[in-house]
Amino acid sequence: MEIVQGVYQIKLPLPGGPLDHVNAYLIDGSQGNLLIDTGWNTPEAFSALGEELKSNGFDFSDISQIVITHLHPDHYGLAGRIRELSGATLALSEIEAPLLDRRYVNMSILLEEVSHLLRAHGTPQSELSQLSHASMPARQFVVPAKPDTKLKAGQKVSMDPFEFEVLLTPGHSPGHICLYEPERKFLFTGDHILPDITPNVGLHPQSGANPLGDYINSLKSLMELEVSFVFPGHGSVFSGLGQRIDVLLRHHQQRMTDILNVIRDDPKTAYQIATEIPWVPQEGGINFQNLPPLDRRLAVLETLAHLQLLATEGKAKEVVRNRISLYRATSRR
Numbered sequence: 001m002e003i004v005q006g007v008y009q010i011k012l013p014l015p016g017g018p019l020d021h022v023n024a025y026l027i028d029g030s031q032g033n034l035l036i037d038t039g040w041n042t043p044e045a046f047s048a049l050g051e052e053l054k055s056n057g058f059d060f061s062d063i064s065q066i067v068i069t070h071l072h073p074d075h076y077g078l079a080g081r082i083r084e085l086s087g088a089t090l091a092l093s094e095i096e097a098p099l100l101d102r103r104y105v106n107m108s109i110l111l112e113e114v115s116h117l118l119r120a121h122g123t124p125q126s127e128l129s130q131l132s133h134a135s136m137p138a139r140q141f142v143v144p145a146k147p148d149t150k151l152k153a154g155q156k157v158s159m160d161p162f163e164f165e166v167l168l169t170p171g172h173s174p175g176h177i178c179l180y181e182p183e184r185k186f187l188f189t190g191d192h193i194l195p196d197i198t199p200n201v202g203l204h205p206q207s208g209a210n211p212l213g214d215y216i217n218s219l220k221s222l223m224e225l226e227v228s229f230v231f232p233g234h235g236s237v238f239s240g241l242g243q244r245i246d247v248l249l250r251h252h253q254q255r256m257t258d259i260l261n262v263i264r265d266d267p268k269t270a271y272q273i274a275t276e277i278p279w280v281p282q283e284g285g286i287n288f289q290n291l292p293p294l295d296r297r298l299a300v301l302e303t304l305a306h307l308q309l310l311a312t313e314g315k316a317k318e319v320v321r322n323r324i325s326l327y328r329a330t331s332r333r
Helices: 043-055 079-086 097-105 108-120 125-132 136-141 211-221 241-262 270-276 293-312
Strands: 002-004 007-013 021-029 032-036 063-067 089-093 149-151 156-159 162-168 177-181 186-190 229-232 316-321 324-329
Touching: 002 229, 007 043, 021 229, 032 156, 063 079, 063 156, 079 089, 089 097, 097 108, 108 125, 108 293, 125 293, 211 241, 211 293, 241 270, 241 293, 270 293, 270 324, 293 316, 293 324
Parallel strands: 032 063, 063 089, 089 149, 186 229
Antiparallel strands: 002 007, 007 021, 021 032, 156 162, 162 177, 177 186, 316 324
16 A cells, blocks of 8 residues: 555565565655565465556556665565566665575575584574475575666665665664655665564574674664654564664663673583573464574574573673683673
8 A cells, every 4th residue: 555655565475484474665756666675485475566556556567676675585575576577677785685696595504514513502403404404495485586776775765756776774684774854854774673573683604793782883874864754674664773672782781681690601603502592472372492493593593692692791601612602701890
């Protein structure tokens, strides 16, 4: 539906998992249309996109530009198919583009790197293969497509009368971008800032050395923006950007406090720590071991991201024993 004049939010279904849809946005320009994110490559998502376009008077051929906020399957999966149908140009950030091949085409090296990382941080051998391969089912929902344009921070994406500024916001993904329209004060945030949930930020082979530090700095960099509406990749359009950023910052501070409390007395692996800190509301009886394999992997890698930031700040220290990394708090206070 048309959220504000010239901006259409299109909810595309997701196959299973905790989120039932991802948001794509169509920006109606005077000489073409911009599509921000695309959904999974599933018959249901493709059909929903086509029907929503048609109900608002558009067709695939009316899309002239596609901008992807980041490479995760629910945002990028349909990009290749839509480009083929529409003839649109496809744009990704210059940091995300080089990650495409290992993530979606020649995946064996990345799988081995993930397995090595999980093993080095305490994942039991009995779970190692399952967790290492937990993201592989999503590969079927992606049509890999190389970008026509590699976007840099500060670059402009024009779709008259709109002109968006590319904001580099690493953390959830190393080359994640947001699009900011300063005249209307619109901010399209992908998964960087969501209204109801905290985006996963994990340390992994494609994340960069300190993804949580990057994420927190990215959040703070947006605090001074004048924003009337935030258009997220999941959930409803909202206002109150500063308040939401405050909530996200407090969440990660609390998570680091929880981790430090676990490693005050004894050094532990990231896997061990992940089993001892809260992840979801406990009233349903759900704990780490009851999570699906992909969520357990995300929990371990998110714990590792928090540990990396704590180590960078001098609040935790890594100790390697028998090629396994353990972490302890540097102070008992």
